Amino acid sequence: MSMTADELAKRQAIIDACRRMNALGINQGTSGNISVRHADGLLVTPTSVPYEAMSPDQIVLMAMDGSHAPDQKPSSEWRFHRDILKSRPDVNAVVHAHPTYCTVLAIMGMEIPPVHYMIAAAGGDSIRCAPYATFGTAELSEHAVRALEGRLACLLDHHGMIAIGKTLDKAMWLAVEVETLARQYHGCLQIGQPPLLSSDEIERVRQRMAGYGLSED
Numbered sequence: 001m002s003m004t005a006d007e008l009a010k011r012q013a014i015i016d017a018c019r020r021m022n023a024l025g026i027n028q029g030t031s032g033n034i035s036v037r038h039a040d041g042l043l044v045t046p047t048s049v050p051y052e053a054m055s056p057d058q059i060v061l062m063a064m065d066g067s068h069a070p071d072q073k074p075s076s077e078w079r080f081h082r083d084i085l086k087s088r089p090d091v092n093a094v095v096h097a098h099p100t101y102c103t104v105l106a107i108m109g110m111e112i113p114p115v116h117y118m119i120a121a122a123g124g125d126s127i128r129c130a131p132y133a134t135f136g137t138a139e140l141s142e143h144a145v146r147a148l149e150g151r152l153a154c155l156l157d158h159h160g161m162i163a164i165g166k167t168l169d170k171a172m173w174l175a176v177e178v179e180t181l182a183r184q185y186h187g188c189l190q191i192g193q194p195p196l197l198s199s200d201e202i203e204r205v206r207q208r209m210a211g212y213g214l215s216e217d
């Protein structure tokens with residue numbers, strides 16, 4: 001398989017990010033998948049390959065019509081990766097994981113409200129929870145794209161979380177922030193119903209955050 005240095009670097013960056021997801025504790029086992037925009041299509045992780053054993057040649061190069069080399073097996077979630085990248089020209093990377101606290105809230109069908117100003121990093125005053133649909137289906141993809149409208153992250157009912165970004169580093173950074181928010185919200189709920197920040201305040205923070213570190217810009 002011949003490829004440019006740029007493509008090889010993107011493939012390796014995807015694998016490094018997958019391993020980091022598990023090392024950071026925001027994912028486990030072979031759950032989760034990652035994609036990055038490349039040329040007119042995307043590079044996406046293969047299905048059910050342990051991240052420690054994943055090699056750059058196993059990353060699947062996919063066209064926007066879903067086609068790929070016949071000997072390659074893309075992630076079972078390639079549809080939402082493709083559909084998000086297709087519908088969001090502002091986004092170049094998609095990170096899907098099964099972080100524990102995000103998934104606990106998602107199982108309960110709960111979205112994350114503005115309990116902490118860092119929610120602004122996800123693009124607005126809530127992190128929505130997309131309705132449940134079977135993994136890998138076009139229905140799940142439609143729900144995810146809708147839940148991500150005007151946002152950079154969403155929960156997936158009875159499933160997990162998606163974080164997206166202009167770069168893979170930004171999407172990974174946001175994935176950790178979203179799991180932290182989920183943990184904080186879960187902690188608050190042990191005490192009672194937490195007071196929330198106003199939508200105006202979240203919008204103020206969002207504007208102040210523009211260009212801050214790895215957040216939205």
Ligand SMILES: C[C@H](O)[C@@H](O)[C@@H](O)C(=O)COP(=O)(O)O
Binds near residue numbers: 031074075076077
């Ligand atoms: C069954 C899978 O775990 C599915 O839930 C998917 O969402 C996932 O996280 C990993 O699937 P792939 O290995 O197919 O990327």
